[in-house]
Amino acid sequence: MTTPQKMSDPTEDASCEVPPVSPLRAAWLAVPVFGLIILAAHFLRFGNMGLALVLVAMAGLCFTRLGWARIVCSIILFAGSFLWVQSGIEFVQIRMAVGQPWVRLVAIMGSVCAFSLFGAWMLSTEKAAVRFFKDRSTALSQAAVFLLASGGLWLCRAMPKNMTLLIADRFVPGSGVIEIFIIAVYAAWLCGLLLDKRTQRKARSYAWAFFSFIFFGQLALGLLGFTTFLMTGSLHLPIPALIVAGPLFRGSGFFMLILFSVSVLLVGAAWCSHLCYIGAWDDRMSRVYKGKTGRLPAWAPKVRIVLAVVVFAAALGMGLAGVPVLVAVWAAAIFGLVGVAIMLFVSRRMKMMVHCSAFCPLGVMSNLLGKVSPWRLRFSDACTKCNACVAVCRYNAITPERLEAGSPAFSCSLCRDCTAVCKHGAAEVRLFGFASPKVTHIFVVLVTSLHAIFLGVARM
Template identity: 80%
Template sequence: MTKLQKMCDSAADASSEASSVSPMRAGWLTVPIVGLLVLAAHFLRFGDMWLAVAIVATAGLCLTRLGWARLVCSVALFVGSFLWVKTGIDFVQIRMAVGQPWMRLAVIMASICAFSLLGAWLLSTEKAAARFYKGSAIAISQAAVFVLTCGGLWLCRIMPKNMTLLLADRFLPGSGAVEIFGIAVYAAWLCGLLLNKKTQRKARSYAWAFFSFVFFGQLALGLLGFMVFLMTGSLHLPVPALIVAGPLFRGSGFFMLILFTVSVLLVGPAWCSHLCYIGAWDDRMGRVRKGKTGCLPVWAPRLRIVLAVIVFATALGMGLSGVSVIVAVWLAAILGLIGVASMLCLSRRMKMMVHCSAFCPLGVMSNLLGKISPWRLRFSDACTKCNACASVCRYNAITPERLELGKPAFSCSLCRDCTAVCRHGAAEVRFLGITSPKLTNLFVVLVTSLHAIFLGVARM
């Protein structure tokens, strides 16, 4: 009876808390919602219907209980207040230039700005925090991912002068704003999963596979004749090693290499475990069979380094000696097919990512450039050498010897699978040697934002 009574009391308390923040008593939400709707009406008036739709959808986030939604709406209203200031100044200057009355207009625009700021302030109060309680502990991280994804995709949308990067804009001109909103919501949701130890391993694997599916799905549609799904219509082989080997051979076309380098500097070798369109295949092959991962021979990681030197030196040599493009393409295709064969035959059998750990030349570059990045995986003194981390590492980076040294091997890709299974919290992602939950959150924010941005623009 005592246990039953406690359960009843707990249920009553939960019901009381829910009623205290019920929608019927949340009339204050009208202010931020109306503020966002007025902002949407402003863009609709000036002909940007799709941006207005995206802002209306943002206002819809106020009807959820998500902690990050509250912060996103607050930021939108705060940024919108600057728009009202600028618009008000422009309108007043026009009125003054033509000699018309402007004082009433200035008061109206100032009132709208104040209303927007009021909405932003209301969303920052404790009452708002109590209502938007879901995921409140990681709300800042999820909101940051939303904002970074929106900002990154918006820059990708407006910077190219002669190219439309977002697919939505290609089908319905102007609708890219809605696509950006949708991808940003997905990114915030994924960030929550990646920050939860219970879900981070599966979430990373499935999100990575989803990214690869979208990438190659668009390529397949393009090859079938739907050219709108291709980036420029000028195709190249989707072999990761060509990101480095291609510019070495051609002496030009450094965009992908620059993008790869910047990504690795931001998140270290996590490029290999979150952003590589081919690596997701190796990951799926390594998960076909259940059980502990295998262990590669000592010489296998060294072989990957040798292969990288051979591939990149060959590409440079062929470019300098004037070898035809057709020969280079055939050699690249053979390299790619050997890589796929290693996934199908070896990764499946050994339950680990053999292609990424012992073959991929670009993986070597990722690990090498990752040494410049401030992010590291380390094992603290709390490690009991239980080898739980080694049993899930698919990059051949964790062995008993590496645990004794307190750090993984060169092939570590910062996938963080080991941190999910470590019961003692000994496996840590560190920034410049410093570890804290906030820094771990920062790492996840960066890698999730890059994943979402790549999802929106990465096409052949």
């Protein structure tokens, strides 16, 4: 006689499907949907077509089963209630100033505010959580990524007074809000993939390649004469080492260096495995052939450190000596071409990222600054030394000796490929020495948000 199996709760398993809800039982969705549409009408009235369209799109997300969409829509409706209070106060003050009646206006604005709050509350109930069951275990993290990415891009859009950062605004003024929404939705989707061990390795690699494609695609269009796709309208060599070497040579232009440093402090050496526009090339080359990754000789990583010292010292020396810019540009171009040759002929053959782990000077800086960041990769006592992580590490950071030591080598970029293949959960991303699913979620939220922001503004 077989033992009956316990039925699983579909709200706990993101892969489960639930029967469709009847139209009558889903009628409560009208409250948050109309709340968002009323907000859209408010912004349309004041000529903000872009934001109005985004809010209508958010209302459309209410008809999906996405857990993160429920949270985001609830937060927007809650924030919208404060907008109605502010607008109500302003309208009442205007009416009072001209001696017109204002009590009915207070009642109307108060009702709209209450309607918005009611919609926010309805989306926060357990009933709503059951309906929006997809990716429920990662919904909060995906919502956080959506808000951080959209907030970061909004700040980027608002800060410069003499430069339009978002490409959509350059073609259609005001449409940058729509671009922000699209990137934020993409970021939320990507966050879910990066939090799933079954998909995180491929998702990181393809998302990284997508970022590099967008970056260099815009550069190619700029070279063809479409200067709208360039950040400043002037061209620079897209070589990562110049992020440090450029300011050393010029004695100015520290923006990219500051951006790089802040990014590394936030997510550690993950800059090299998620955000570097050149590193994605090395990653692609290392995946051309199937099979286990190769191993570099013990002296190879030390060469990268020596090379970094030589490159940065040469940049500083040429700047102090007054070497012509053209000479410096040629030297940088030759260095960059050598790096590309290493990717094409060495990384591809060895099935590992030789350029990033044994050549790139900026990688050394990322690893060094990463020691200041609180993020670490460690191997717990649960490690069985099965070497599954050794077979997938493309940064020459994990060897049987490093497993015995309990930590990867200096070249580790926190790509987390090892955590995806470790069946025992021994490979852990730690924050201030602590490891837990929440720590992993925080890390993925930060790195995905930065990826999305870079996708929107990173151009030459």
